[in-house]
Amino acid sequence: MKKMLQILAVLFISTLLLGACSSDDSEPSEEIDNGTTEANDDETNESAETEEDNTEEKNTEEDTDNDSNSGGFNTGTEDQEDLSIGDTGKFDSDLTTYEITLDEAQVLDELDGNTSQLDAYILLDITVKNTGDDAQSVQDLLYGLEVTDNLEMTGYQNYAESFDSVEEMTGELAPGEEVSGQFVTEIYEGENYYFRLRTGIAGSGSSNQVTWVIPAEEAE
Incomplete structure (x- = not known):
């Protein structure tokens, strides 16, 4: 009976150790996921900013073209x-x-x-x-x-x-x-x-x- 208790105690301790190891192994994975998520967020933000810059540049070019087209006639003779x-x-x-x-x-x-x-x-x-x-x-x-x-x-x-x-x-x-x-x-x-x-x-x-x-x- 005593021997049996010792065996159970050993198994219990082993189970606890395996659980701790398993928990430690999962943490780096979570950090990697977080890093990947942050990287993806950065890429998304950069892409959005680039698209916004391109849109503003396009609008500026269109405004310039419109100003040029609507510039009208400029007389070269004095009043x-x-x-x-x-x-x-x-x-x-x-x-x-x-x-x-x-x-x-x-x-x-x-x-x-x-x-x-x-x-x-x-x-x-x-x-x-x-x-x-x-x-x-x-x-x-x-x-x-x-x-x-x-x-x-x-x-x-x-x-x-x-x-x-x-x-x-x-x-x-x-x-x-x-x-x-x-x-x-x-x-x-x-x-x-x-x-x-x-x-x-x-x-x-x-x-x-x-x-x-x-x-x-x-x-x-």
Whole structure:
């Protein structure tokens, strides 16, 4: 019986020792797993960061391209905002380049038997020259031109087609070609009149600004 107890005691101790060894052997494995997990997490984070960087770089490139594409037209000609009768204004627009000379200006109480719904008419004799590389419609070159008595207010555009006695300009101008004719519109009475490109066009960057100042006494 005593011998049997000794055997059981030995077996019990052996079992305890084997259990301890087994526990020790499993710990390194857990550390390795943790290391592997951390490594995988690092790789995942690095991959996410790389993808985010690539996305930001792509977005930046797209923004740059969009800015470049939407940069619009930049005129290379300075504004001319104090021209007089007889002066030639040079226009540099997103359509073409051209010149207009204001030859004469006259304020009229009536025209072709009609009186103005404002205070008077102003009749301008002008010469238009196409200095661009392509043929252009005269009406396109005249588009946006107006006369006003107040630079802070919009003016009135060309009504030449409405009057039989006014020499309207139509057709196309070849490169280097010019044509003379008349521009007429209604005005309020003022000390000065301003023949100019509408500010909405010049202000948008589609053209430089050109303005003639016409004193009332020079247009009587």
